Amino acid sequence: MENVFHFCHYGAGDIFISREFVKEFISKIPVNHYYSHGKNYRILADLQIHFTPITDKHRMRSYYYIDGQDLYINHWMGVTSRYVTPANSCSIENAYRMYNDYLKELGLSPLEKSVVDYLPQPDYNYFETNGVRRFLDNIILPFVIIDNCLVQSNQAENFDFTPVIDKLCDDLPDYKFVVTSKISLEKRNLFYTGDITQTSDGFDLNEISYLSKFTKVIIGRSSGPMVFCMTKDNCLDPSKNFLSFTYKPQAAHIVNQKENAIANILWSPYVDNFRVYSAIREVIEEAYG
Numbered sequence: 001m002e003n004v005f006h007f008c009h010y011g012a013g014d015i016f017i018s019r020e021f022v023k024e025f026i027s028k029i030p031v032n033h034y035y036s037h038g039k040n041y042r043i044l045a046d047l048q049i050h051f052t053p054i055t056d057k058h059r060m061r062s063y064y065y066i067d068g069q070d071l072y073i074n075h076w077m078g079v080t081s082r083y084v085t086p087a088n089s090c091s092i093e094n095a096y097r098m099y100n101d102y103l104k105e106l107g108l109s110p111l112e113k114s115v116v117d118y119l120p121q122p123d124y125n126y127f128e129t130n131g132v133r134r135f136l137d138n139i140i141l142p143f144v145i146i147d148n149c150l151v152q153s154n155q156a157e158n159f160d161f162t163p164v165i166d167k168l169c170d171d172l173p174d175y176k177f178v179v180t181s182k183i184s185l186e187k188r189n190l191f192y193t194g195d196i197t198q199t200s201d202g203f204d205l206n207e208i209s210y211l212s213k214f215t216k217v218i219i220g221r222s223s224g225p226m227v228f229c230m231t232k233d234n235c236l237d238p239s240k241n242f243l244s245f246t247y248k249p250q251a252a253h254i255v256n257q258k259e260n261a262i263a264n265i266l267w268s269p270y271v272d273n274f275r276v277y278s279a280i281r282e283v284i285e286e287a288y289g
Helices: 012-028 041-047 092-105 130-137 162-171 193-197 205-214 224-229 273-288
Strands: 003-008 032-037 050-052 064-067 070-074 143-146 176-179 190-192 217-220 241-245 264-268
Touching (some): 003 012, 012 092, 012 224, 041 205, 130 193, 130 205, 162 176, 162 273, 176 193, 190 193, 193 205, 205 224, 217 273, 224 241, 241 273, 264 273
Parallel strands (some): 003 032, 032 050, 217 241
């Protein structure tokens, strides 16, 4: 083996979940490693892995294959329904099973740690966190992150969070609300992640992940920004509260088994303004007492 080409044709969340497994492949196969995907090249900056564009050699419907002295590894779990279903689009447990199967079929030793140790652990020193630090220096806590980005994997209904955010800002003036996608609202206690992170290229999923270290409440629909908040540190923090509005509970978070998280992992099927608002407010008030 001379080269390993990691690749993912799909979402940023799939790439994020793959990061700790990629580290182990690098350890087990000490050759040149590359990662090809269609997202920003900085997404895995801390892995210091070579980024290359997607080409025809990266077979979307193959889990892995060997071409001469090169190994190609697909990190998209949705190749077939073997590791992913419409109800469970992105879980660390399914990823663990998939990568162990890869290793067994390649004749390599199995994963060396427990599932929880493969929860993403970004090294934020490689990302542009100055904007987040300025924000934290200039506000009085607490704040709540609401990921209102549209979902792209059919795990949830794309209802409009705007009326809910509007009412939360008005009814809870002592809280700051940090929203991931701009909406037609301006409030004294409403902030947008892009204005906070101020990254050089506009890509800020890892910077949002860093911001999530400093809040107790993260709301969303298991889309990219929310997934990037589900780091190992956050999932093992009993003060953290994740509330996800998805069709089914299995699709709400990257952690599906209670033993793999100490944080409060919550799910709601609601999409109407009143019940979404009520569910969020209840979590905020319980988190911050």
